Amino acid sequence: MNDIPKPLLATVNQAELTDFVARYDQPSFRTKQLLDWVFHKRILVPSQMKNIPLVLRNALEENFCCCSSEVETIDCAGDATEKLLINLRDSNSIEMVIISSPERKTFCLSTQVGCPVQCYFCASGADGLIRNLNAGEMVEQLYHGSERIDALPDNIVFMGIGEGLLNFNNLATAIGIMCDHERLNISPRRITVSTSGYVPGIAKLAQLNLPLNLAVSLHAPNDTIRAKLIPEKMSYPIAEIIEACNAYRANTGRMVTFEYTLIAGINDMVPAAEELAAIARQNRVKVNLIPYNPVSGTEFKRPELSALKNFEAVLLNRGVQTTMRLEKGSSVNAACGQLRASGKK
Ligand code: SF4
Structure with a gap:
């Protein structure tokens, strides 16, 4: 509804x-x-x-409906991250997150209620898709966050709940409102769209002809490992994802980032790092490593610190531009689904 x-x-x-x-x-x-x-x-x-x-x-x-949503609770994660639980008019709720660092404030916005991708490690997708957010509901998340910090954010990442590219028209409208010079006037270079690797959506995003950043939640260097994390019916072969990313970079001039959630015993081994490094180098992508934040109800575990460091070292030694934040519970570099790992509405 x-x-x-x-x-x-x-x-x-x-x-x-x-x-x-x-x-x-x-x-x-x-x-x-x-x-x-x-x-x-x-x-x-x-x-x-x-x-x-x-x-x-x-x-x-x-x-007009002057504001269709309201903040119900604000949860401070204690690491300069604030999670706003927002009630929608139909009693569904979503989250947006404010991530603060000394240099910048980043808003992480949701695009759907629930998520149709249902990654096995993610709390947000557990119940599947409930409904798409409309463009106004996405923009209102930005308003709620801006009221909290009394300013517009420096960066916006569509990495909250949902697969935004499966709600493409509403996402594109929301981005249009944010980037419109007469309205919020935010540079598209400060906006990142995250996807679980929905190939047709990556192609459509490129057609917007905006220099938006693209983050792809790859989470695996090959299709065998990926199948342990993302249901195959919602997943595209890695070769097709890479092809779409290369086309995106060629069309927009923007470098692509692979988000890689490190999960113990699944995708954190050195051979996986070597395989990922080869792909990243060959296709000139940055890699953002995210130590898994365990979610109740799943068997997945965060790797030991030594495994995280080893994995990162393999990438760095092979010249891959790599970032990783080790603080437990930090959401600064979170991929979709990892933002709400500590609690479900
Ligand atoms: S990780 Fe992202 S794409 Fe996967 S189920 Fe969660 S919200 Fe959806």
């Missing part, structure tokens, strides 16, 4: 506001004032729009 009768205010564009202002016989400069409130001051509550006349504020309430 996703019955939202009125357009969400966070998705309105300049042309629609121009029409709206004219319909209420208001001077045209009101359009700019409304754009300023909604997208620059990021205020979605008409009663707070002080220089807007009452008639227009009431009309906003009548014509």
Whole structure:
């Protein structure tokens, strides 16, 4: 159920506001004032729009759903990570995460309620897909996070719950609103789209002709290991994923990152590292290693520190651009699904 009768205010564009202002016989400069409130001051509550006349504020309430979601709880992970549990209008809930470092603030946004990919190690996918988020619900996550930090984020990663490329049109609309110069005016270079390796979606993303960053949750150097982590019905052969990544880089000029969640005894062995290094070098991809955060209800375990270090060393020794954060529970480099490893709604 996703019955939202009125357009969400966070998705309105300049042309629609121009029409709206004219319909209420208001001077045209009101359009700019409304754009300023909604997208620059990021205020979605008409009663707070002080220089807007009452008639227009009431009309906003009548014509738009001013905010369709609300923050229920904020969970501080103790490592400069805040997880916001957000209630949607249909009583479903999602999460967005604020990741703070001295240099930057990153928002991690969800794209679906649940996830159809159902990776075996992930809590988010356990119940499968419940529904797609609409574009406004994605943009509202950004508003909730921005209210918390009183600013726009430095970076946005679509790495929360869901496979965003399986909700492509809504994701593309949300990105369009975020990057629109008249609206949130965020550079696409500061936005990363994560995928479990949905090949047709990677091709569609390239067609947006935006320099968005692409992160692919590869998690394995070959299809045999990958089948232990991602159901085969939702998985593409690694060779096809690599081909799609190379086409993406050629089209957008952006380097691709492989997200690799390290899981004890599954994909953390030295031969796997050597195989991954060969693929990464040959295809000029960066690798982001993510020590697994165990999820209750699965048998998967985080590797020992020595195994993590050995794996990383193999990649670095072979000249692969590699990052890994070792803090337990850190979400700074989390792949989708790992963000909510410590708790399910
Ligand atoms: S890891 Fe990502 S793609 Fe896999 S089930 Fe979880 S949210 Fe979906």
